[in-house]
Amino acid sequence: MTFRPAPRALATATAALLALTGVAACSTDDSPAGADPERVDVVAGFYPLQFLAEQIGGDAVAVTNLARPGAEPHDLELNPGQVGQISEAELVLFLDGFQPAVDEAVEQNAGDRAFDVAGVQPLLDAAAGGHDHGGEHADEDEHGHDEEEAHAEEEPAEGESGAKDPHVWLDPTRLATIGDKLAERLGAVDPDRAGDYTQRATALRTELEKLDAEFTEGLKTCQRREIVVSHAAFGYLTQKYQLEQIGISGLSPEDEPSPQRLAVVAEEAREHQATTIFFETLVSPKVAETIAQEVGAQTAVLDPIEGLSEGNGADYLSVMRTNLQTLRTALSCS
Structure with a gap:
């Protein structure tokens, strides 16, 4: 059965009640998507994607992180409520190959609302950055x-196993590029605020480039x-x-x-x-x-x-x- 959203009056009343009870814009609960009609409903597979969505979306988005704080996200298992969140979200952020359960749920339920951040830039080979035993x-x-x-600036060759390293967010400049693409996707979902998303992505890029410069100098x-x-x-x-x-x-x-x-x-x-x-x-x-x-x-x-x-x-x-x-x-x- 296809989920049908509540009438706008009921949705608005629900949103007001949530605001009065102090519910945060970002959550890890199993509440249904679309609870706030004034915000773009975004589901993120794990924390760095939540961070990007919050920074670039600002008050215009409601972000749900599928991985709870303190939990290791690689082996996340989804409950039916979380699968429902993926089904109803306006945008689903995930990194293909990092969380198998999320990959499966996205493939089955998200359709063209999914944004795979692994496709923004070629991922490094799993052995990249490792120790040379020669x-x-x-x-x-x-x-x-x-x-x-x-x-490191080249597209990595496939290793013998073909495995790729998913931890792309540990390079701040790569994270900034993913943020630029996320702003484009949010702007496509919510054209009236596209300029705001672009502006916040530019501000985040400035912060991440500053962080990159600190690492370069510090190391x-x-x-x-x-x-x-x-x-x-x-x-x-x-x-x-x-x-x-x-x-x-x-x-x-x-x-x-x-x-x-x-x-x-x-x-x-x-x-x-x-x-x-x-x-x-x-x-x-x-x-x-x-x-x-x-x-x-x-x-x-x-x-x-x-x-x-x-x-x-x-x-x-x-x-x-x-x-x-x-x-x-x-x-x-x-």
């Missing part, structure tokens, strides 16, 4: 990163350039800022590293005199702590910003800046 690496100096940087001169991370989510960040990631596990934080992999990571951590083994907020730090104990390093949080911890008041920009300070300390940057 014999020449020991002789690399800071000039050895030039070729990496040039390669320019560091004693080390290798980061040991709990899962290989930082390929975009390491490519952009000429670092190298050594991932304990692969693209998914749920991947269990083998004993052989743990031994390899420990050896590389010693080789590069790593002082810090990074873990993240939404998964267990136990593996990172094991490596750190073995090599005599400490642990610290490096947040891939797949989601936010509940009630900490942070946003994408503040978490990225915290990440920058964490990296500067761990890599002894001047």
Whole structure:
């Protein structure tokens, strides 16, 4: 049965009641889409897409994040209410390949209302930004990163597995480009406010370019350039800022590293005199702590910003800046 919206008078009364009871414009509940007729109803698969929609949509949008605060979004399972939200939303933001349950629901229910941010720019190969195990690496100096940087600007070749890295938001300039495209899509849905969306996207681009400049300057001169991370989510960040990631596990934080992999990571951590083994907020730090104990390093949080911890008041920009300070300390940057 096709969902039929309530009469406008009832919808308006409902919106007024929600406003009186202090319901926020962004939610993660299972309320039906279209509750506020004055706003564009947007459903986002996970936090960075919520951030974009809120920044660019402003008061003109009502954003629902399918992934609840504090939950790891990779393995999100949707309940019937959330599938209904996708069916009724005016725009659905998702990243194909990142959340299989969302991909399936979008394919079956969203139609041309879906916006796949993975299609804005070519995604990097899953191995991008990783550690070079070749014999020449020991002789690399800071000039050895030039070729990496040039390669990062090219469309990556398919790896043997064909896997792509979805963590595109960790490059602020790529996130800004996605934001520009989102403004276009919102303008198509809501032509009367298209100019407002474009203006806010331009303002967000300015903020993200400022953040990019802070990372570029802050990581320019560091004693080390290798980061040991709990899962290989930082390929975009390491490519952009000429670092190298050594991932304990692969693209998914749920991947269990083998004993052989743990031994390899420990050896590389010693080789590069790593002082810090990074873990993240939404998964267990136990593996990172094991490596750190073995090599005599400490642990610290490096947040891939797949989601936010509940009630900490942070946003994408503040978490990225915290990440920058964490990296500067761990890599002894001047």
